[in-house]
Amino acid sequence: MIYYKNSEEIEHIKESSLIVAKALAEVARIIKPGVTTHELDKRAETCIRDLGAIPAFKGYRGFPATLCVSINECVVHGIPSDRVRMVILFRSIAALLKMVSMAIRLIHFLWAMYIPMS
Numbered sequence: 001m002i003y004y005k006n007s008e009e010i011e012h013i014k015e016s017s018l019i020v021a022k023a024l025a026e027v028a029r030i031i032k033p034g035v036t037t038h039e040l041d042k043r044a045e046t047c048i049r050d051l052g053a054i055p056a057f058k059g060y061r062g063f064p065a066t067l068c069v070s071i072n073e074c075v076v077h078g079i080p081s082d083r084v085r086m087v088i089l090f091r092s093i094a095a096l097l098k099m100v101s102m103a104i105r106l107i108h109f110l111w112a113m114y115i116p117m118s
Contacts, residue, residue: 016053021104023047027067028101037069041080 005013026047027040045066048055055066063079070078 017104019048019051019053021101022051024100036082037067037071037078037080038082040069041065041067 023044027044030040030043045055045058048066057063057068058066065080067080068078069080
């Protein structure tokens with residue numbers, strides 16, 4: 001079923017998308033060998049809270065972190081840790097974060113083009 005959003009709901013989606021894009025950009029800036037997933041998680045949480053929002057993952061069904069970070073052989077649902085060192089796939093993660101940011105900008109452009117705002 002398709003649920004249509006009103007202009008107020010769309011504005012909230014835009015605002016939250018911008019917060020996510022800013023948090024991802026902030027995390028992308030600190031990704032380098034030796035940075036732990038826990039450090040990335042703390043930076044993301046600080047950024048999100050500084051922008052007046054609350055991390056959606058944190059506490060959801062008991063999830064203990066802001067980010068769901070998977071590296072190396074872990075495929076999904078990675079919980080940030082101090083034990084795991086970021087050694088492999090840095091370029092891939094940074095590229096993914098840039099693609100997400102670009103996708104959010106594209107969504108905003110499409111909203112502006114196709115959804116009339118009153």
